[in-house]
Amino acid sequence: MSAFDDIRPYYDTEVNDAIKEIIDHPMLKAMMNFTFTEHQDDYWKNLMLHCHSIRDFQINFIYPAIQKVIEKSSSGLTTSGFEKLEKNTAYLFISNHRDIILDTSLLNASLYEHGLRMTTSAIGDNLVKKPFLKTLARLTRSFIIKRGIPSRELLESSKTISAFIRQSILRENRSVWIAQREGRTKDGNDMTHKGVLKMIGMAADTGENILDYLKKINVVPVSISYEYDPTDVLKMPELLAKARSEAYVKGENEDFHTLLNGIIGQKRGIHIHIGDLLTDQIDNISKSVSGSVKQMQELAELIDRQIILGYKLWPTKYIAYDLLHRSSQFADKYTTEEKELFERRFKKGVDQKDPMAVNSFLTMYANPVMNQMEILKKTSN
Known part of the structure; x- marks a missing residue:
């Protein structure tokens, strides 16, 4: 059995069977009725049952759904920096993370419009506890990161994720999206966690410097900004608990409720900026900074600078x-x-x-x- 079977997206050969499992699910019906407002259910169901690859599913169903979300809940999506990306090169996109679903969906829509390959994207298992959502995530080329597991399991899980990222970029030539920290940024402070960088570096060859490995996988920071955060009020209980140094416990369906509000809530302007390929800067760090701890700190700060300066400051x-x-x-x-x-x-x-x-x-x-x-x-x- 593949080492990645419990975290990977579907293979194309599995797509049609997965679609058959969810074709009559009420949430899929709601999504497609929102997307194909002028058609009866038989229209999209027939199309979907003839879908045999993730790319087909994304282009024919997810992409138009995202276009409808942009139309209904924003004043438009703008982009910058995509001209810096090469069409036949795979990248590790390290991004700030503001919305559970839309961050990656909007990035992939933009990559598609610029003639670039869409990514495989990290998603926490806390967001796909419902079977339908897990199936949908795997159909949109997401790989699953396990949350809240014991430290020994966490180490093994991190190694598996790191190896999966390496295989995607270096063997399959498929770009990967991952957030700069675990979970969404709720207070507006986009900060890269060194633990994420260390996890990514676990796939370096034995004896290989982590920075040398990171140069190979083409690290590119990404900034996404929304004029209005449709979940801003929903974040308040957690922010207030943090301000009062109190423990915060999520409600049973809080993530799902936030997910839906993020999709349909009003955002007004949305902007995605692609930062610079960091290969040369990483090389400079390896030459000028000694010690792995300091090197990781320097790299985290470099990514932070790119993401923060690339973030579009809306009037809000x-x-x-x-x-x-x-x-x-x-x-x-x-x-x-x-x-x-x-x-x-x-x-x-x-x-x-x-x-x-x-x-x-x-x-x-x-x-x-x-x-x-x-x-x-x-x-x-």
């Missing part, structure tokens, strides 16, 4: 900064109408009598501005 981010600091420093970055719209959402979703709640919500939106300011300040010094 500047509005939140000015409200948080009771200033008009960035008044030229937004209109009166944009500010009023943000304030209506803010006052409707957040208890204005709770200073900690007010601060947490505004900080969530303002942190990308403050992080860019901090990096630009360091660069100018």
Whole structure:
């Protein structure tokens, strides 16, 4: 049995049987009725039952679904940096992570539109506990990362994931998407966890320096930004618990509820930026920094800089900064109408009598501005 069988996407030979298992599922019906509004169920079911590869499934069903999501819940998707990618080269996309499903779906839609191969993408097993969602994830070329397992199992699981990433990029020439940290960023601070980099590096050959291996797999940072976070209010209980140094326990269906809100909730503008291929910078780190701990820290900071500087600062981010600091420093970055719209959402979703709640919500939106300011300040010094 393949070492990757419990985490891998479906093989193309398995796709049709998997589709047959879910073809009558009410969630699939809801997705396809949302996507193909002018057709009866027989139309998409017939098409889907003749689908025999992941690529066909993504292009014919997921791609139009994402286009419909963009149309219904945003003012449009814009991109930058895709011209830096080579068509026949596989990359390791290390990305900030804001939405459970859309981050990777929007990236793949953009790759497809630019004539590039779509990725295989990491997803936590906590998000695919329902059998239908697990099947759908495997049909969209996701591989599964196990969460909350004992340390010994975690080590073996990390080795398997690392080996899978290596095989995808170096043997199958398939790009991989992985978040820069475990779980979504909820407070607006996009920070790369060194543990993710160490896990990826586990697949280096015996005796091979991790940085030399990372050069081979073509690390590229990716920044995705939403003008409005459709799950901003849903994040408040966890942010407040963190601010009060309290333990936070997720509700039974919280992830699923957040997933649905992320897809259908209003986002207004969306932007994806492809950063620079980091091969040369990684080479510089290996030559100028000694010690694996310091090297990993330097690499994490390098990825952070690329993601933070590549993050599009929408008017909402500047509005939140000015409200948080009771200033008009960035008044030229937004209109009166944009500010009023943000304030209506803010006052409707957040208890204005709770200073900690007010601060947490505004900080969530303002942190990308403050992080860019901090990096630009360091660069100018």
